[in-house]
Amino acid sequence: MRGVYTLLFVSDPVPVKKAARKAAPTKRKHSPPAAKRERVEMHGLVAAVLETEVFATKLKGLGGKKEIVLDHVTREARAFAVAVVMGHVAKAIPGRRLWVLCPDVKTQDALHAELMVWGCPALYFPRQSALDLEALQDPESLAERVSVLSRWREHAPDCPLALVVCAESLGETVPAAREIENQRRTLEVGAKLDVEAFLEELDGAGYERVPVVMERGQFARRGGIVDFFSWQAEEPLRLEFFDDELESIRAFDIHHQASIRRMERAGILLQISEAAADEGKVEDYLLPEDIVLMVGGDESRPCQVRIVEDAAPGEMVEDYGTAIHENPLGVFDASDFVLHEARRKQFQMQVKEWQGMGWRTVVFFHNEAEKERFAELSETLEMKPLESLLGLLYRGFTVPAAKLAVLTGAEIFGRHQHTRRVRGSKLDDPETLRKARDVLRELRDGDLVVHADHGVARYGGVSTRIAPGGRREEVLVLHYADEAKFFVPVAQAHMVTRYVGVGGKAPALSKLGGASWQKTRKSAEKSVEEFAAKMLTISAERQSVTGYAFSHDTKWQVEFENSFLYRETPDQLRCVEDIKADMESPKAMDRLLCADVGFGKTEVAIRAAFKAVMGGKQVAILVPTTVLARQHWVNIRERMSEFPVTVEMLCRLTPKKNEKKIIQGVREGNVDIVVGTHRVISKDVRFKDLGLVVIDEEQRFGVKHKERFKEMFRFVDVLTLSATPIPRTLYLALMGMRDMSTIETPPPNKQAVQTMICPYDERVIKQAVDMELDRGGQIFFLHNRVMTIEKVAQRIRELCPRAKVIIGHGQMDEELLEDVMHTFVDGRADVLVCTTIIESGVDIPNANTIIIDRADRFGLADLYQLRGRVGRGGQQAHAYLLLPRDAVTAGDARKRVNAIKQYAGLGSGFKIALRDLEIRGAGNLLGTEQSGHIAAVGFDMYCQMLKQAVNKMQGRRVARPIEVALRADFLVQTEALMVQAAAGATPAFLPSTFIEDTRMRITAYRQLGEVMTRKELDELESQWRDQFGDKLPHAVTNLLTCASIRLAAAHAGISDVEIKDRKLMLTRNGKLVMIEGRFPRLMEKAGHKQLAETLVMLRSL
Incomplete structure (x- = not known):
């Protein structure tokens, strides 16, 4: 597995930027050769230190019995010192592994991140997080630890490697090395493998058989395809068999259940049992030839190299040549370097002193924009140009013995990036939760559901019943009031949706055949239409207001956006584009931006604010509390520190003497951005030229404040932020009524929260x-x-x-x-x-x-x-x-783990919870009255009603394709009917031999029922081929053709399609469609060919 280690090298520390808008200057891209040059230069710094006499002499004895101490190494240079040791090991004693022991997790995180910057391959070993008591550890944590140990054991001798580990973790329990070795298997394409025996082996190893693989330790079989997620793997595998030959191995994405790449071979780990998980200790993996490097910490622990901050006892610092000091310039406060002449002179004097002594001075910048910004500012400084590199270093340092000074852009500009450790698994991040819930929407016994025609019922599972004519068919059982039952054929599963309301109170079951459901539905439809009309009127009024049209992005705007320390998500970039388009329009903006906490909506708002300031306008940012006001003020001030933008705060925390100055500055236009609570909308606060208002968490302001907003901000651009995510279905339904943007993807490297369950x-x-x-x-x-x-x-x-x-x-x-x-x-x-x-x-x-x-x-x-x-x-x-203790200990171990999974967020419980949480957001957005109707008819049906109401009022009568009636005298649309069908009948359904699991078949029918475009249908077909096998049965291809017919009919305004005696009868707006006074006649005789011919005709309409 040598290829694994190449991933550990930092290929390009520069955040990847998307292309700028057409009106803005093109952003510079960094080619691989440039990234390679940066890496070579970093290695060059390490090599320069290794070539000095003092370091070469000191490290010469490395690998012997005597402990080597690198004394007086400042905290900021620890990672560089480790990189120097690794460089020596790679050169002098190749093939030796390096254990880097850290005193605490904080040091471990920072060291690992910075080693990657220096181009050093390093594994991060996570600490045991379940404590040593009666807590149930998150299996993801155990799996990650096993994965690291597995790669550590497979270390290739010719590849230098470090394991960054907390010293206290050495005594933690882990699976014994022999256990990992015994449970390892290798799969290769073309190899013979008894599928049944393999599945039995997985089952015996404790893997859970499921319809859809979503977590480690699960497997699923669908015909000749086996999905499974090995304990040590970063991603699950999809194996496709032809008899007992392994035809292909594909890694697949659990979010979409789609294959992402092919592999020729793969290593898997069969079993890590709870008993085996405690058989060994981390220190058992320490081999005699391994080198142990201790960063500070316990001096009694034996090691070959020790890196400490303090001088060794009895040793004078000036006599000690391997010292690495902190940057003598210190850290510049935000705006100091940009605005303060004295600080620039101090910087210039220090650098000139270094240059005069023949020192090499290197500055690390986070990105190209920061580098370019520094180049502009340093044109006024009288000194030789400085070397610059790209990398996310936190602080600089000096190495006097090597005449080397390392500085960082963060120190110069006063801005810092938090150390983030990249966790390999993203099984529990919000993006996974959002997308996976669509895969795991199968109904559970006892769930409340809504049938489109019959109302609220309780789901009773899937059953087989004898249909008229003696046929057996699979049906969904729905329980209504008065113990009434209703059976829904599986092929009509799209008619049934899980009930989700906005409150905690469960609704009463509908009466089957009664008029109450129809009344409830009509009442909801009427209210929805009134609500849609009101929203559209407000939107039209807002559109008629003329605001200020901002110009296209300036050069500073591009630089400002490039200076963002993190990589933007695609959603963030899309939202920025939406907002800029609004601001550049002559109409006054009124946009709602929804995103979960931590998804980066503040950065989007800050970019809009900067654009407004660049356009010569002032910005007001309103928040409901002083805590948020202070936080936004600090963040915006730091974010804009490299530019001459004045940011102030107005709330009860602002001292009175400062308050008067700020209010005067706002009135005279000297304050560009003011952040504050409702104090900002007081009568004594008057803006000279207000251009943009950002309102954070509008629902938390009082009614009077909201009325004041309408009065004050009628002619300016308004951007409202909401931290509650809203469901995509509602977002689509509201499109056209309100300008909205959503951020649904989390930032890169957002780590999952490790969850432990324990008795009090x-x-x-x-x-x-x-x-x-x-x-x-x-x-x-x-x-x-x-x-x-x-x-x-x-x-x-x-x-x-x-x-x-x-x-x-x-x-x-x-x-x-x-x-x-x-x-x-x-x-x-x-x-x-x-x-x-x-x-x-x-x-x-x-x-x-x-x-x-x-x-x-x-x-x-x-x-x-x-x-x-x-x-x-x-x-x-x-x-x-x-x-409570009895809630954790009740039942046998298997039941306890399953019960606890819902709390740990390992099963689908949290995925459903996220949807419920979104519905609350829907309630906040729509108001109390509409929340009542959501409670009455269920959220999914409410969204359908809302979308239809908006389409109707905007003159768009687009029917849902699934609502198009399709009948043909040769068509058989259920498996049960096929048994007694006449010869020559054409099947169009999902056979149980194609999708064996009934719940997955229900999900597949529901997915087909929700398709709205040809692109979505093509994607669904590709998904089915990937998941269930590339060779689709005729019944499935015919079913997809029927779906294409419904799509084409819906887009042509056709509500009814019937084929009888090769005549095509179409109904549009209640009238039959005739061509030259007669029904079109089909030329083909075979049923599947008649379907294809019908599709061609409909697409030509």
């Missing part, structure tokens, strides 16, 4: 708090009872005396609660004991642990939202769900 145990609480404090983080402790919250907080103080514990809950005075939040956000407290009232919009990157007391009292959607409050920085986040 004070030892768990103490260890969880101590572990977070050890890495300098903060903790949420959620206790949702105000009466006992003080008592709980006091107990935490007793358990963890070094932690500063504060309390926050909804019954506190509003200003006092905000002060509590400021204390926590500023890092002046370690543990916040709180109720659910604490706002979720605040970004606290340093809060990486949440402990939820009595997690069983929360719904899955609540747990999903609460869990999302941690893990917004670069650190691995942890969620501990404390349950």
Whole structure:
């Protein structure tokens, strides 16, 4: 597996940028050769240090018995020192592996990230996160640890490699090396493999048989295709067999269930049992020839190399040549280098001094834009040009022995990027949850459902019944009021949707055959039409208002966007384009931007604000609380620090003397951007030339404030932000009524929150708090009872005396609660004991642990939202769900694990919860009255009604293709009817031999029923070929042709298609379509050919 290690080298540390808008200058792209040059230069810096006499002499004895100490190495240079040691090992003693032991997780994260910058191949070994008590560890965590150990054992001798590990992890339990070796198998294309025996082996190894593989440790079989997800793998595999020959191996994407690439061979790990998981220790993997490098920490632990900050006892620093010092310039405050002459002179003097002594001075920039910006600013400085490289270094340092000074753009401009560790698995990230829920929408027994014609029922599963004529057919069983039952053929599964309301109260079951459902439906339809009319009127009024048309992007706009420290998601870029198009239009903008917390909507708003300032306009950013105001002010000020933009804050935290100056600056136009609470819309605050208003969380402002918004901002561009995601179906239904943009994809490298389930145990609480404090983080402790919250907080103080514990809950005075939040956000407290009232919009990157007391009292959607409050920085986040002891220990082990999976977010529970959470967002957006109708008819049906109402009012009568009636005298559309069909009948259905699992067949029918375009149909066909086999049965190809006919008919306005005696009878607007006074006659005789001919005719209409 040598190829694995090539992935560990940093191929290009520069964030990949998308092409700019046509009106903007083209952004510079970085070709692979340039990336390679950067990497060579980085290695050149390491080589330059290795060539110095002091370092060469010091490292000469490496590999012997004597410990080598690299003394007085500043924290910022630890990774560089490790890179130097790795460079020496690769050159002098090749093939030796390097263990890099770190004193804590924070150091481990930073070291691993920076080693990648220096081009050093390194594996990151995650710490055991389930504590050593009765917690159930997240299998994803165990799988990741096993994956790292597996790759570490397979290390190729000619490839240098480091394992970055927390020193305390050496004693943690892991599967023994022999266990991993015994359970390893290799699969190769063309090899003979007994499929049944292989499946039995998977089953015996503890793999779970499922219809759709979504997690590690699962497998599924569909005819000649076997999907499975090995414990140590980064992605699942799809094996396609012809008899017992393995025809192909494909890696596939669990989000879309689509194959992504072919492989000739693959290694798999059959079993890591719970017993085997504790048989070995991490230190057992340490071989005698391995080199151990200790970064600070425990001096009693034996190692070959030690890197420390302090000088060795009895040794003078000036006599010690391998010292690496911190950057003597310190860190520039935001805007200092840009605006302050004194700081620029200090920088110039220091660099000239280095250059005069023959030093090599290198500056690392995050991206090309930062490099270009520095080049512009340094034109006024009288000194020789500096070397520049691209890489995400946090701080600079100097190596006097090598006459080397390394600086970073972040230090110069006062901006820093959080260290983010890339986690290999993305099984639990929001993008996975969003897309996977469409794959796992199968109904469960007992679910509330809505049948389009008969109303709310309770789902009773799939059954087989004897249909008229003695045929057996599969049906969905629906239970209605008064113990009535209704049977829906599987082929009509699209008529049934899972019921989702907006409140916690379950609706009453409908009465089968009664008039109440039709009344409810008509009432909802009438209200929806009124709502749509109102929304369209508001939209039309807004469109008639003439605003200010901003010009196209300036050069500074391009530079500003290029200076973003992270890679934008496609959704972010699309939203930026939408907003810019609105701003450049003469109509006043009124756009809603929806995104989950942490998905980057603030950056989108900041770019819009910068564009407005570049256009000579002022910007007001309104937020509901002082906590958010301060956070936005700090972020925007830092983000724009490289440009002459004045950003101020107005809220109760602003000192009175400053407040007067700011208000005057706003009036005179000296303040470009003002961030604040409702203080910004006070009568004494008057803008000289307001061009853009950004309103964050509008629903949290009062009615009076909203009325003031309408009065003040009628002629300016308005961008409203919402942190609650909304369902895509509603988004599509509202298109045309309100300008909306959504961000549905998370930022790159967003790590999943590791979730542990445990009985309430004070030892768990103490260890969880101590572990977070050890890495300098903060903790949420959620206790949702105000009466006992003080008592709980006091107990935490007793358990963890070094932690500063504060309390926050909804019954506190509003200003006092905000002060509590400021204390926590500023890092002046370690543990916040709180109720659910604490706002979720605040970004606290340093809060990486949440402990939820009595997690069983929360719904899955609540747990999903609460869990999302941690893990917004670069650190691995942890969620501990404390349950009553009997809830964890009840039942046998298998049942306990399955019950707990829903809380851990490993099954589909959280995927469904995310959808429920989105529905709440829908309720917020649509208002109370519409929420009532959603509750009555269910969300999916409501969205269909809304979309139809909008289409009707805008003159677009596009029917859903599935609603087009299709009949043919030769067509058989169910498997049950095919048994007794006449010779020559044409089948058009999904045979049970093609999709064996009934639930998957239901899902497939539903997917087909929701297809709206030819492109979607083609994609669905490709998906079926990939998942179920490339050779589709005739019944399936005919079914797809029928779907194409319905699509073509719907787009031609045809509501009814009938083929009888080779005559084609089409109905449009209630009238039959005739050609020259007669029905068109089909030339073909065979049924499947008549379908194809019908399709050609419909497409020609």
